[in-house]
Amino acid sequence: MSELARTALYDAHVALKARLVPFAGFEMPIQYDGIVAEHTRVREAVGLFDVSHMGEVRLRGKDALAAANRFATNDLNRIANGRAQYTAMCAPDGTIVDDMIVYRLADDDVLICVNASNRHTDVAHMREHLRGDVELTDESDSWSQIAVQGPHATELLDRVIGKTSKLRPFRIRERTFAGTSVLFATTGYTGERGGEIYAPNSVAMALWDALMTQGADLGVGPVGLGARDTLRLEMAYALYGNDIDRTTTPLEAGLEWVVRLDDGDFVGRDALVAQAAKGVSRKLVGLELTERGIPRPGYPIAHAGAVVGSVTSGTKSPTTGRAIALGYVPVALSDTGTELTIDCRGRTKSARVVKLPFLSRD
Amino acid sequence: MAEVKNDLSYTADHEWAQTGDDGVVTVGITDFAQAQLGDVVMVELPEVGDTVDKGDAFGTVESPKSVSDLYAPFSGEIVAINERLEDEPELVNASPYGDGWIVKLKVTGDAEGLLDADAYRAHLEAEDH
Structure with missing residues (x-):
């Protein structure tokens, strides 16, 4: 096995007693205080994520x-x-x-x-x-990246890297931290306010410490990859390797809104034009179990006793307590309200197609 | 360090068993197991009256990210399930040897072959290295 890389924030994770796991060649924190507590921290206060592996x-x-x-x-x-x-x-x-x-x-x-x-x-x-x-x-090895997400994120960011609260989503600006230029973007993977800071490795630890210290009264704390996954799934944000990959197209994955077939050529356009003309045969949909159980990636989705697809992501939503999943089903079975079943390790559970995202944010 | 209770028996799969005076065995998962799993958000229980063979998967314990099978430490009949876990699965984290017990089993076969506390401690140390 090749040596795992460490981010510039590795020592902070160790000090916070994170559980570290190999992820994409890095030794990354999967959780610190527990996935549910970290998830709730982001929905109700503000959480910090080391996403320097990106x-x-x-x-x-x-x-x-x-x-x-x-x-x-x-x-x-x-x-x-x-x-x-x-x-x-x-x-x-x-x-x-x-x-x-x-x-x-x-x-x-x-x-x-x-x-x-x-x-x-x-x-x-x-x-x-x-x-x-x-x-x-x-430039991957030169940048550290800290995501600051949650209802109190903008207030914390204002304190640490200067005015960000006026910035609307999907903007990027240069800011200064400790005399060093950083990039601040109002993007994220949780559905909450806040953003992501791209900082040179040399200031990453000081930036993390400043966010932790100056956010103490706001309830700030670290968030690992485990809660990152449950947070993104509540918002139905696709995860590469689970919901999308080299066997799926953006038109099947519900990403047609990022496919501009009329705005010039791009790699894959011809294939997507052809698929759009013919119509997709399957779609990524949201599913909710209507009985107790938790759907997991790979569990078969069935209709009238016949397997019609499989779950690509699933969990018990920490926010709503509902058992939620994403999965591909034939277009004819993709309408909201369609009754399906999910085979949870040999137990057939009733499910139905629901609107996405699972969690509606204002 | 994970707590290991001296008066319980253990399986290599990190379950504990306690034999009562009536020969009924209470089964749960160990402190080590609950810590490894993280937040328990669902416990799938068998039904009272189900019969299980030693080694059978009789239920699951699930965290947001993972699902683990529960294996019957002995052959027998399920005579009680911890119904509180349906609404309070977090009891498995908070009290793995107490309120977080999972099932009670009336043993029909051989009730031997589990680890005592010292053997389980040694097993944990071996897994740790």
Whole structure:
């Protein structure tokens, strides 16, 4: 087994008695105080996540935007500088190589945040399809990333990195912390207010400590990957490797809103145009058990006794207590209210298709 | 350190068993097991009257991220289930050897073969290294 990498915040996790697990080549905190407590912290106060394992890819040059648009299904021309955009990146066959947040820093400067486990695949794919006057750099090892999420997040961020409360979602700005330039983005993976700070490794620990100290009266605390997963699932945000992968397309995954078939060519467009014309055969839907049980990835979904799909993500929602899942089902069975069953380790449980997200936020 | 009670018997799968005067065995999961699982958010229980063979999966203990089978330490009949766990699964975390007990089993076969407290402590140390 190869050596696991550690983030710049590793010592903080150890001091907080985190349970550390191997994740995408890193030794990452899965939980500190318990998934439910950490989940609740983010829904009711403010939580800090070390997401330094995420990959950061930089595109610089005159053709940076055009280059990004060539591999992104979304269209960076639709947003202004200083804004963020969620997108899928597809293979020529229309299946998903990764999903990512693209930050348009300037006309000639694009920062892309990709999934840690896909970093090397993504960089190779991007390089393969890179055209024009643009330089691609994998900056993943240089950046630490701390997500600050929750109803009290903006107040905490105001204290630590200056005015952020006026900033609307999906914006990115430069801020200064301890005399060092950091990037602050109003993005996240929880459905709560707040954002993500991209900081050089050299100031990451000081930034974490400042957020912990100055947020004490706001109920701040650390949040591990376990609660990150339950938080994102309540919002029905797709998780690469679970809900989307190289066997699924954005049109099947409910990501048609980030696919701009009319805004120029991109890798995978032809396949997606063809699929759109023909219509998808299956869709990712939200499911809720109507009896006791917890659906898990891989559990078969059935209709009238016949298996029609499988669960891709599932848990007991810490916020609502309901048993929730995402899974692919045939389009004919994808309407809200459709009654299905989920085979939970040999026990057949009633379920029904529900609207997404599972948790409605204002 | 995980608590190991001297007066209980243990399985290598981190369950405990306590034989009462009436020959009925109370079964739960150990302090080590509940700590490893993290927050218990659901316990799937068998029904009273179910019969189980030694080693059978008779239920599950689930955290937000994982599901673990419960294995019958002996063959027997389920004579009681801890119904409080339906609404308060967190009792397994708070009191694994007390209010968080899981089932009571009337043993029909051989009631041997479990670890005593010292053997279970040694088992935990071995797993830790």
